[in-house]
Amino acid sequence: MNAVYDPKTVEATAQADWDKSRVFTATESAAGEKYYALAMFPYPSGRLHMGHVRCYTLADVINRYRRLKGYNVMQPMGWDAFGLPAENAAIKNGIPPATWTQDNIAYMRGQMQRLGFGIDWSREFATCDPEYYRWEQWFFLKLYEKGLVYRKNAMVNWDPVDQTVLANEQVVDGRGWRSDAIVERREMAQWFLKITDYAEELLNDLDGMDGWPDSVKSMQRNWIGRSAGVEIDFTVAGRADAAPLTVFTTRPDTLLGATYVAVAPQHPLAQAAADEDADVAAFIESCARATTAEADLATMEKTGIATTTQVEHPLTGELLPVWVANFVLMEYGSGAVMSVPGHDQRDWEFATKYGIDIIQVIEPVDDTPCDLNTGAFVDPGRLCNSGDYDGLTSADAFAAIADALEAKQRGRRVTNYRLRDWGVSRQRYWGCPIPMIHCEHCGVVPVPEQDLPVVLPTEVEFEGVRSPLVTMESFLNVDCPKCGAPARRETDTFDTFMESSWYYARFTSPDANSPMVDERANYWAPVDHYVGGIEHAILHLLYARFFHKLMRDERLLPGDEPFKQLLMLGMVLQGGKKMSKSAGDAGDPQKLLDKYGADTVRTAMMFAAPPHQSFEWSEAGLEGALRFLKKLWTLVHDGCAAGVAADFDVAALTEDAQQLRRRTYETLAKADDDYGRRIQFNTVVSGVMELCNAVAKTKANNDHDRGAIQEALRIAVLVISPVAPHITHHLWRVLQGEGDLVSSHWPAMDEHALSQATIEMVVQVNGKVRGKIEVAADAQKAEVLTLAKSCENVSRHLDNKTIRKEIVVPNKLVNLVVG
């Protein structure tokens, strides 16, 4: 028999066996409860990096563990194929994005197969396949009919030199990454999906999602950002007939402290002021030199300029000045805010800078001193300088002022969300075409269903950086479906988050010819375990949840949520850098696969850190993982050298063999808990390492002992098989003589093997460990204490001291408190 472990042949044989038996091809009719295990599909950037290896190995471990537990598991794989990097490669190398993408997919698929993932490749698709994105176009038109799609102006990063829209990533220090030109904020008509219609449900459903980490639910809650407040109307002075200036605030209790109102540079009042004041016009123009990124907006210096326009305070009638400020954004809310410098820190800084009045209208309830010269007092408190409202708490004043505004018809209670509608237009080529037509006579006309898909032309050449669609007459020219006159296609494509929002559903029925999915979705949905990087905690997961609800409302999917259990992975870093397409070839696992084999790479990766933790990948662990697999190989071959043992009698085992049985079943119980409940696999690997060390130290004194050793090895092999499936596929045949491990079952637990006659307890004096005692498993408290006090080193620490307290934690420790 093979004395030396040769990963290459072992892995090729195992993979050939799996292919032959089609064991990973999932069917709806197979026995067992269904289990849909899904890892976030990759962007085909060129080659796998170690972050991919981690993610897909973790998902495969879950897949193979569930399989052993008797589930009917489906683990698919596909490609998030549209996106910016393909265009960059096309611009750089002159290769069409479609060709580049297909080449990358072919290479990366080969790498995944080499890693031995138990994937059902019959379900594979790429999002750039017209058969996939046609249903996305179909669904978009459905949503358009339902009024969930609309068009409005939104800000983009505009590169004035390249004459193109830039992604936030393409803006470096406020300049275009190719042109180096200063980027401008510019308004452009864009398509939007009304995700805010679902804000309440997206928020509330989080409460029932027990399979999601609390941290992710918190992030999503804060992102949706529900807040109860009041909309307040400020009449523009001298223009009582015109529409009032409406603002939203969560702090109506501070209304009497408002000393000015600020509007966005694009606000009609700002524009009107600019017409009469060159300084205001210049200020507004300077505001355009900024990016659309929130982090930039939040950290930039807050600047503004006063206008001569005034508004009336809705309760006092006092006139307040209107300022134009760079931090007020037209696209959020009404593009105007009321400013209370006494009780909002940003307003305080702005007012201090420009010498605007600061009025205190809230004081601390506990009468602690509060100095508005050093900063705003932002906590709730008790009202002052607020006339009739003086003395009310902030909470009572909220209600009283809201009532007064509603009575005067100057305001109304509203619920507001931080969440904004989803802008899905991208001014890019390599994406799903938005199925709309612009007609001079009819306006916007949807593409008729029978004309779908609108296929993206793949034979293109890039001239400069602009989308080739913009100048491609064969794509652009189309007859208006309504009036037949010559019209033009929409040249924007969808945000790639559209494709990744429903791919999990398409995997259930990847060849469905009915819209999007067919009845197989009712069997497989929802995803039972979804695995992916923490960087997707908000956007991707929120959009996918939204899409699920949209598809549910079209009766395409069952249930309210797409992902039952969520495993969020930490980042794999290399040289302190995030692994991504920008990391180039760094972290390519290919040479490691060639040198060590897939099982060693998988084991080293799983052993390196628990799944949720970020860590820096190092090749240092590979030698150790290989050493461990070699050890397992040798132990199994040696343990079976005299043949497979018959059933053994537990009572006839030597003391050492009984200890080994206890270790064996302790390892099994812990591994089951780690795999199934804790989702922590590094400790499964260390547990099996410990068991192997114990096997190596146990001598077979008789045939019964030999049976116990083989039992330990069988369980070690089964337990580690999800991590290292190839070597265990081989070793299983050595141990069993026949059958495939992958079709085998998780071993049954033997509780009797765990029982122990005596237990070791720690003895502390004043919380410091001073000794250890062996006590009978059923020892009483008094007995334990007597034993503890008589312990030599302990009694030394008790000399001449009074015991004030005796604490006994059963089976763990004794703590004697002395004074």
Place this chain on the structure above:
RNA sequence: GCCUGGGUGGCGAAAUUGGUAGACGCGCCGGAUUCAAAAUCCGGUUCCUUCACGGGAGUGUCGGUUCGAGUCCGACCCCAGGUACCA
């Protein structure tokens, strides 16, 4: 800025419900085997102190709760992810 995490030996980490800090592995040191090397096996390895038994300190910093804190509470420092057009 804001939201969410994280910080434990030379290194990756373990410690699950407040109960022995450092399991397991890497590296290193010593030994066995070998003509030699590789591979393998055995032993040691938080720091300071001690011939030794032992003693002291120790989980980012400072403070608190508790018989007992890596774990809970408060303040702070640093690092990472996200921040709506990277995916």
